[in-house]
Amino acid sequence: MYKPTIGLEIHLQLMTESKIFCSCSTEFAAKPNTHICPVCIGLPGALPVLNEKVIEYGVMLGIALNCTINEVSSFYRKNYFYPDLPKGYQITQYAIPLAKDGFLEIVTENQRKMIRIEKAHIEEDSGKSIHTGDITESEYSFIDFNRSGVPLMEIVTYPDIESPDEAYEFLNLLRSIARYLGVSTGDMEKGALRCDVNISVSKDEVMGTKVEIKNLNSFRSVKRALEYEIKRQTKLIEEGRTVVKETRHFDEKDGTTKAMRTKEELNDYRYFPEPDLPPLIISGDFIEEIGQRIPELPNQKMRRFIEDYSLSIDYARSIAYVPSFSKYFESIIAFTGKPREVANFIMVNISNYLNETGKDIEEVPFGKEEFKELLDLIDSKIISLNIAKNVLDDSIRSGKSPSEIVREKGLSQVTDEDTLRSMIVEVLKENEMQVRQYLAGKTKVIGFLVGAVMKKSGGKANPDLVNKILLKELETLRQ
Amino acid sequence: MSKFDIEKVERLAGLKLKDDERERIKRDIDEIINYFDILKEVDTDGIDPLVYTKWTRLTLRNDEVHTGLTLEEIKKNRKLFGNNFFRVRRIIGE
Structure with a gap:
């Protein structure tokens, strides 16, 4: 049996109003090049000034990932040439990242597992290149620098992940944590979360050759790309061929990965300390203050829902990982009790309603009073649980109260x-x-x-x- | 014997050198590297690398949005600009 070894590199956009080193807006989908200035398009003499909110969000995320926060960290220049990188280098952290040595505990199929985090550091995003028309004929490419200088946190895991499902769950949990903290939306379609994976397979203790996969546009793509890559690498080894160390591109359409280019050596980026930025020094008091602002996180919530309310893992996770869902759920059960019943109604009837209408859970016209009424009807044996589901469906859509519906439709249970x-x-x-x-x-x-x-x-x-x-x-x- | 690969340096720096330039620059860089060999003779065991010579404090800014360059200002300095995009010579490959 071949065992996969997987590591993730995740870029999360920190949701500040302005960019990391200048005051340009980070607004998404704005008209191209309307949020740029001499700093983020790399005009000579322009100097970077760090956004304090980036430090706050970075430290908060670092603590939530159980990392050690470095009280002194430093910025480096990562050098490479590409038209959407206007300075010819990216300002990032290298030798000393903002946060290091953390972990997240994930739960898959009843198993708990620790995924260690090597480091989390802050950096700037690059611009965006757009190639229009026929790539062989078009004389120009087009660059939009609105994205240049948007703050990112790069999170690098150790290769502790051993299956596509674990990778999926890690990402799911990480995104949920970022949402609870309010530091990132983690929306992949808006570029607020990007993920590259490193994967090798091996039959024994000797590590296989590592392949990097890029262009993963959704959590599902991450899973599919990993599943494909495990099969591909296993087949190569079984046929006595070698896995090439390279970067591969995931093709969404056919679910395969394709070779891009041979991986450049690390020192090709010629990192050196950014002379325009002195070291970033953070006080222990500041770290402590930020730590106290961290709310209950989704994995803790999930555990509490399982242990205190006996919810199934799936329901506990589905409610706990979405801040608006858990807020709704908790506000209702604080009033009505019966968490298992309420969770069931939310995950079946209310979820269906949300899918159908495209609404958010905050807009659901069925609050704690209505829930109480519905649960009381069940308790007093006026309606059965099954009828209650229909009553709920009807009530959300018609706006009538549960008792009204039971009366009008003659739904009372036959107890005679x-x-x-x-x-x-x-x-x-x-x-x-x-x-x-x-x-x-x-x-x-x-x-x-x-x-x-x-x-x-x-x-x-x-x-x-x-x-x-x-x-x-x-x-x-x-x- | 040269201690580095001039072609690799050219590639990384995005430069295309003429033959005579290549020879000259190769000599210069070799000389620089030789200086470092002299520095290497100093025993630096147990000494932390010095990254910053001045420990000035990092200046921070509030997370506030200010208007940057207008399209008119950009166009003044950039000929290849149109439809709100900077145009560059076609990028081949990814």
């Missing part, structure tokens, strides 16, 4: 024993074969008979009562 008994007697007549089977000892058919009664009552019969009366009637038949 005589009515139920006559229904049951009918059902027993209609299903003589099943009755014989039951009396012959095949007690499992009781489920079928209960179902038939529920159907006859239009779902309104009280299932507990049906069960009780049905058993009694069957015993009468035996005599």
Whole structure:
């Protein structure tokens, strides 16, 4: 069995108003080149001045990733030539990053696992090149520098990830943490999160050759690219061929990876200290102050939902990882209790409604009062859980209260024993074969008979009562 | 014997040198590298690398947006500009 070894390199945009080293706006999708100045297009003599919010967000994210924050860190120039890099170098951190030696604990299929983080550092983004028309004929490429100088945090993991699912879950958790902290939206389609992966496969303890994959546009692409690459590398090795150390490009359309270029040696970037920026010094007090502002994070929330409310891992994660969902969920159960029922309604009925309407959960016209009313109707056995789902669906869409709907549609549960008994007697007549089977000892058919009664009552019969009366009637038949 | 690969340096610096320039620059860089060999004789064990000679404090700015260059200002200094884009010679490859 070949074992994959995976490491991730993630770029998160820190959601400041202005760029990292100048006061230009970071607005997304603005008209090209309307947010540029001498600093971010690299005019001679222009000097970078660091945005204090970038430090605040960087430190906050670093602490949330369980990193050690370096009280002294430094900026470097990473040199390479490309038209969208106006200075000919990117200002980044190299020898001493802002944060190092962290970890995140992920949960996949009931297993907890620690993914170590090597470092997290701040840097500037480059501009964007656009190639229009036929690439072989068009004489020019076009550059938009609005993106140049947008603040990023690069997070590098150790190669602790061993499956595409773990990679997916790590990204999912990281993005959720960034959202809770309010430091990044993590929206991949808006360039607020980018991810490159490094992957090798090996049969034994000797590490295989590492391949880097770029152009991953969604978490699903990360997973698909890794799945493909594991197969590709395994096949090469089994055929006695060698895996080439290279950078590959993921092709969204056919789900394969294609070679791009041989990986440049690290020192080709000729890093050297940025002379325009003295070292970044952060006080221990500042780090402590930022640490105290960190709210409960999604993985802690998820654990609490599982341990205190007995939610399933899937439901706990789905609610805990989305700040607006957990806020809604917690505000409701603080009023109504019954977290398992509420979680179920949110994950099924309310999620369907959101998908259907494209609304956000904040806009759902079904708050704690309505939930309380609905749960009380179930508690007092006026409606069954199944009917309650229909009532909720109806209530969100019509704006009527749950009791109104139950009254208008005559949905109250049938609890009158005589009515139920006559229904049951009918059902027993209609299903003589099943009755014989039951009396012959095949007690499992009781489920079928209960179902038939529920159907006859239009779902309104009280299932507990049906069960009780049905058993009694069957015993009468035996005599 | 040269201690570095002049062609690699050319590639990294984005330069294309003529043959006589290449010879001259190769000699110059060799000489510089030789100076470093002299420096290498100093025993630096246990001494931290010196990155900054002046420990001035980093100046920070508030996260506030200010208007930068207008399109008119850009056009004044840049001929290859149109449709809000800087135009550059076609970039080949990725």
